[in-house]
Amino acid sequence: MSTRRPTLSVLDLVPVRSDQASRDAVAATLSLARVADELGYRRYWLAEHHNMPAVAATNPPVLIGLVAGATREIRVGSGGVMLPNHAPLVVAEQFALLEAAYPGRIDLGIGRAPGSDPVTTYALRHGAGGVSDEAVTRFPEYVDNVLAMMDAEGVAIGIQGRSYPLRATPVATSVPDIWLLGSSDYSARLAAEKGMPYVFAHHFSGSGTAEALELYRSAFRPSAELAEPRTFLTVNAVVAPTTEEAHRLALPQLLAMLALRTGQPLTAQQLVEEAEKVELPEPHRDVVEAMRSRWVIGSPEEARARIDELAAAYAVDEVMVHPVAGAHVGTEPATSPAREETLRLLAQAD
Template sequence: MSTRPLTLSVLDLVPVRSDQSTGDALAATLALARTADDLGYHRYWLAEHHNMPAVAATNPPVLIGMVAGATSRIRVGSGGVMLPNHAPLVVAEQFALLEAAYPGRIDLGIGRAPGTDPVTSYALRHGAGGVSDEAVTRFPEYVDNVLAMMDAGGVQVAVQGRSHPLRATPLATSVPTIWLLGSSDYSARLAAEKGMPYVFAHHFSGSGTAEALELYRSQFRPSAELAEPRTFLTVNAVVADTQEDADRLALPQLLAMLALRTGGRLAPQQLVEEAEKVEVPQAHRGLLDAMRSRWVIGDPASARDRLEMLAATYGVDEVMVHPVAGSWTGTEPGRSPAREQTLRLLAAAGA
């Protein structure tokens, strides 16, 4: 464990509440990103999910361009691009352009999961020319392709006995930092083998984190880009002035995750007052409590202490906070004040 102070970053799925349009949710994300930038958070990552009523983060490159353009210093990246949904050249082109526009500020996090339901996954891959599991099977090769095509020298492609140069952008002077993401040991092994930085989806899974990180660290092979293992922790967090307010603000996202895990109806995120009217079936209360126990929910001092403890437990000096606080009735649609407050209170508690 490093003795350096804890570094904080942000993960954003661009949640859509029941009182918001997609445009409102995007405005709230830009306000949250500016807050993180002003407070000194290190990086701001945006997820890729498709066909979900409560998530507007469908296109990380577009969102990254918006957030990078609205901020001044924070690193901005994908958490992550789901590579099997896209042609490797397209991903390489998108992030090479982002890096050219915002040099030294772009991260490319790559994942192997579909980030959606099977029908939407079929539609995504059919549109890209692939309708089988080939893209998942060839994931390691596709990662290599992205890495190679973003290099300033590009790659040489042999076609009919002739060699053709292929570059993501004509004259790159830098490349994004490329991370592998995962929620199982598969990506941990692959990242270790390739000498790449790696992040386990602790905020989503909540179990298996220690095993995945130990596997990554123990099998890591140094590369030209990375001499030693590099990772951080992702955590769902709700921080408010009091424990009671934090518990109430966490409820809408807890219920949304409960519906996702139990096959319930997915809908835009409820307001706090709406969520408090929901009667959770007895059979699901254990799962709800288990999820709550893995999240950081509390007042500033206790929440900051919990983050420090988690960082020490998993041997990291950076924690990426996923601020999942809901909103009260009457909240301005284009803002998410409780999410902004989570970032402010955590930053102030560590000052």
């Protein structure tokens, strides 16, 4: 385990507040990505979620192209592409093209979850030619297909006794780093078996992280691409000049996650002052406090110390921060100043 301070990265779901249109949320993400790039964050990953009023990250490849074009050095990737929603060749082509445009800067994170509700999942997979659970059960095969088609040599498919070459892009000179993502033991086992990098969704699950990482590390089989296990930690974070302000800024996202976990109607993320007016029943307050205890919320010194503790506890040298700070009434819609401040204060903390 490294004793050095962990490197910082960013996860972004492109949140949409009650005062924003989609274009504002995207503009705020591009500004946040530029801040992360300027501060020396290692990577910037964008999630895939569908039909959620508070999340505009519906199409990671499109967002990755926008973010990579707006930044200079930071690695940009998916956290992740939900592979059962898409044909493997389409994913391979998208990320091979991104790698060709931004060589050495693209990550492809692959997940198995739907990233949405069952009706939207049906619509996504019906369009891709599959309406059953076949895409989920064939996930390991689809991962192999993506890996093979993104190789510079491509893959040969046998058809009627002839070999048909298939490549994600012509004359590829490099390929993205490819990661498996998950929030259960399944992806940990699969990543270990295939010798792939792996990330557990600690920011979302909050439990089972230690067990999943131990399973991945203990079962890991070296591959041609990776000799040793490679992983990092994801955390929700809100950092402000004072602890009190950090907790105020965390409230809108806490209420959004409460709605998701308790089956309430999903809406755009509230502003801080809107969230402070919400009266919660006792059971819901307990859920919020349980989530709050797992997040990184506080002053720069408190937050950085907590991140260092988590990195040491899980034996990782990289922590991917999901900046979830809300916004006050009167904030310019195309900006997310508190999310940017979270990144700045963390990077500058001693």
